[in-house]
Amino acid sequence: MNTDQESIGRQVSAPKLIALTLSGSILIGVACAGFLWSLEAVTKLRFGHPWLLFLLPLAGVAVAWLYQRHGGESEGGNNLILDRIHDPGGGVPRRMAPLVLFGTLATHLCGGSAGREGTAVQMGGSIASAVGRHCRLTPVQLQALLMTGVAAGFGAVFGTPLAGAVFAVEVAVVGRPKLHALPLCLLASYVADWSCSVVGAGHTHYHIREVVAGTGSTAGLILLGKLLLASLAFGLMSRIFSHACHALSAAFKRWISLPLLRPAVGGLLVIGLFFATGTADYLGLGVWSPDPGAVSLMSFFNSGEIHPWSWWWKFVFTAVTVSSGFKGGEVTPLFFIGAALGNALAGVMGAPPGFFSAMGFVAVFAGASKTPLACTLMGIELFGMEHALPLAMACFVAFLCSGQVGIYRSQRFHSPRMSSGAPD
Structure with missing residues (x-):
């Protein structure tokens, strides 16, 4: 077991994998910034033109047609990302990133009640997979690189890099976090959040205004x-x-x-x-x-x-x-x-x-x-x-x-x- 753990440790600390993580995380951070700007723009457009709600059924059909015609495995969404973490050999389609970006913006433009985490995670997984596609990585390294994409997307889109890294190692198998990838995920999440902020994307800030009594009282x-x-x-x-x-x-x-x-x-x-x-x-x-x-x-x-x-x-x-x-x-x-x-x-x-x-x-x-x-x-x-x-x-x-x-x-x-x- 110790030999196996040492082998995994050497693979995830390889300079090549660290370099791929850095380059992929910068790309993911910039992509998340573009996504946040676009999401803000379509949200403001919907508020300014309430009639866009009535285009929601048509937007849904258009996105479904696009996925049916060109999506392939991308239709699997977050579940495909998790499947590839369990079995890294298949990779994630490069088309997943633009497809989910377009689909999410169409949903929000027309008033659908959806989120943004799925988009960020799928963009992150798709970009990370593309960065390492031709680099002859081992299954352990492919798995770790894909997890860094999840960490980078989650951390950058919410502005919570520590949570993004831990989410990536915790989400795939409940009760057994994949801790061998945590250092790389921390690196990816913080670099992506930094690059997202450097290009000017902001995040929502929440504050608890009440003064809450301490537990000692x-x-x-x-x-x-x-x-x-x-x-x-x-x-x-x-x-x-x-x-x-x-x-x-x-x-x-x-x-x-x-x-x-x-x-x-x-x-x-x-x-x-x-x-x-x-x-x-x-x-x-x-x-x-x-x-x-x-x-x-x-x-x-x-x-x-x-x-x-x-x-x-x-x-x-x-x-x-x-x-x-x-x-x-x-x-x-x-x-x-x-x-x-x-x-x-x-x-x-x-x-x-x-x-x-x-x-x-x-x-x-x-x-x-x-x-x-x-x-x-x-x-x-x-x-x-x-x-x-x-x-x-x-x-x-x-x-x-x-x-x-x-x-x-x-x-x-x-x-x-x-x-x-x-x-x-």
């Missing part, structure tokens, strides 16, 4: 008790969301045999939900809005108001959007759902709304992605080291309550009785 212990109950709800929400998306996706495939029609029906359902709610607050990314009275991720930290049902409506809009085949991913909507649920629970429990929103922000994603350590670190990077203990409690409790079904179908669960198919 009676008030602090009571608050932790309330947070423990809320964390159970965060984990349950993760479980329900994952099951709902998988079930709804299967229903679309069962009821609508033509793949091109699924996003068309999904787009019509989103339009119907818009009219049913009478608000555009749950369309698109949901991070910000030009309307100061709108519900958005930023509003959960800035307004102090309680929104009892915003989590539910974002849940429904997102489940319909992603399950019918629109591109972008689920992560930023999960941030919204978690923050909104935290806000609602704060109103019920008499807790600080901003603080509970921050806990829900990362905890629901921790349960849905099965990456509690990465989400704890993301919370620390976003909200500050002083909240490390409650963030860790929220993320790990939510993870433990979330069951064994997550948003990534190709994710594996480690069992001591079974050996992993990939090097660790």
